Amino acid sequence: MEIAEKVRTNFEFAGCDTVELAKEYGTPLYVVSEEKIREQCREITQSFLKKHQNTKATYASKAFLTLAMCKIIEEEGLGLDVVSGGELFTAVHADFPMEKIVFHGNNKSYEEIYMAVSHGVGRIVVDNSHELDMLEDITNELKRTVKILFRVSPGVKGETHEYILTGQKDSKFGIPLEGDGILQVVKKATNSQFLKLMGFHFHLGSQLFDKNAYILAIKALTNLMKELKDKLSYETQELNTGGGFGIYYTNGDKPKSIAYFTDAIMEELKIQCNSLQHTVPSVVIEPGRWIIGNAGVTLYTIGAVKEIPNVRTYVSVDGGLPDNPRPALYKAKYEAVIANKNNQPRDRVVTIAGKCCETGDILIWDLETPEINSGDILAVLSTGAYNYSMASNYNKLPKPAVVLVNKGKSDLIVKREKYEDLIRRDIIPKHLL
Ligand SMILES: Cc1ncc(COP(=O)(O)O)c(C=O)c1O
Incomplete structure (x- = not known):
């Protein structure tokens, strides 16, 4: 009964439960319909x-x-x-x-x-x-x-x-x-x-x-x-x-x-x-x-939730500017939902921050959400275009995986980068060895 309740409130995309996708493939995760x-x-x-x-x-x-x-x-x-x-x-x-x-x-x-x-x-x-x-x-x-x-x-x-x-x-x-x-x-x-x-x-x-x-x-x-x-x-x-x-x-x-x-x-x-x-x-x-564009969503796991009294609440996710540079680059705006609390009333306003060492690494200013706890899954909508293709490894963050979803089924189409991938092409010159 409890599980059925939970599934019903999760955000679905192309017939897939996005919270289950996050569990199966990890986050951040590009999901494409x-x-x-x-x-x-x-x-x-x-x-x-x-x-x-x-x-x-x-x-x-x-x-x-x-x-x-x-x-x-x-x-x-x-x-x-x-x-x-x-x-x-x-x-x-x-x-x-x-x-x-x-x-x-x-x-x-x-x-x-x-x-x-x-x-x-x-x-x-x-x-x-x-x-x-x-x-x-x-x-x-x-x-x-x-x-x-x-x-x-x-x-x-x-x-x-x-x-x-x-x-x-x-x-x-x-x-x-x-x-x-x-x-x-x-x-x-x-x-x-x-x-x-x-x-x-x-x-x-x-x-x-x-x-x-x-x-x-x-x-x-x-x-x-x-x-x-x-x-x-x-x-x-x-x-x-x-x-x-x-x-x-x-x-x-x-x-x-x-x-x-x-x-x-x-x-x-x-x-x-x-x-x-x-x-x-x-x-x-x-x-x-x-x-x-509308065929993609990006899933993130929420980490730190920081309330600055009378200013704003920063909710930080495990990606940001490297997987979606558009907000920093063009002031692009996005909508998002808390995937595991999709049916709960949105009674507060928070700011979604990326994890990069850049003040400008803010994915969404002033998003209406339900109460947020670390471990919640954020789904940013309409990220199909110019996100994966513009991604970087800034702060040496490995690039996310890409999953293709269709009628409730999912297939990995790009593997998540590993730390080893980040140094694969590095060379230490002899005199530094
Ligand atoms: C030559 C050319 N064609 C097509 C496009 C696609 O534009 P859009 O994704 O906005 O349709 C671009 C985007 O920069 C472009 O430079």
Whole structure:
């Protein structure tokens, strides 16, 4: 009877009792719902890929990438966007179809480009003329044709934290639309023997809720397409409109369906192409957070509970900034529950602190909770995106394990790091032995 009571009050995620997960796998623990990931992919398939002809979707793997995630994305029929040799290496090891890979990055190294060309990735999104020169050398050497897009910065400012804005004029990403830089690179690419210029890419930023920024960017891009057609007889075949679609983290976030953005993008593109007498290019989207963000929760064990009279109560957990740097980095906000007291009234307010030696290592300010005791399990919600993938070993904390959950079953997909892993690559020079 007592056990049944207990189970009923525990927080469940994808049919799993999170308190039992914490017991079985330890904490901190990233828990990821397979069903939620698949649901999001299927919404993209139904509301975008099947609804609009000549479209593709790639998952922005920087949000969360493991071998198992590659398998799920492949099964759902989406492509994969990677931004480094390491992300590409992961995709290669998961046997992800290389023609469905889009390779990004604002400062790709020669080795990374070489690797991408050798593996035959589907698209390389070229960020700048330095990269274009390297890519030309490499394709000439390997005698391999590569399909490319140019990343442009459309000069559009979305509404989000400035650190996750990317499409504004003053940005390290892409080629500005002003000046003749873009004309120069298009000329060069179209004259190159092994480069096939498919079109252009923009990404406006992350955690965006308003379609207007996308509409403005489409206007800027279609003007560019028209200019290139008139001046260079170059016809754009493909437009990659990036990701950035916002999700729910806390009260005040108003997430939209994928169709809210993609219908607007498609409609504006058709209107502009019609009026400029340009054929409508194929359209690619590349959401990351929108696919994985709400599919993850992180479980922590509560340790010290410190009440500072008339100030606040600090509740410390066994992780923090190293497994989730977003609050410190972007002032990101999260909701959370005490997993083993999920049904109890939340009659007090506490601050959830990480265990790092940084005053700024606070996961959540002013969280409403029931009474808290050390040993309770905290579940922070919506941690699927940019948590595991941004994790560090600061303070030499081993990185948490990742568990994939589905309909009450769980599978370990990334093992917890051990202390030995933390010094595995250290070398003591002879003179210090
Ligand atoms: C080029 C590019 N595409 C897609 C994304 C995915 O963004 P989000 O996770 O907000 O959808 C990013 C994120 O930084 C990006 O830089």
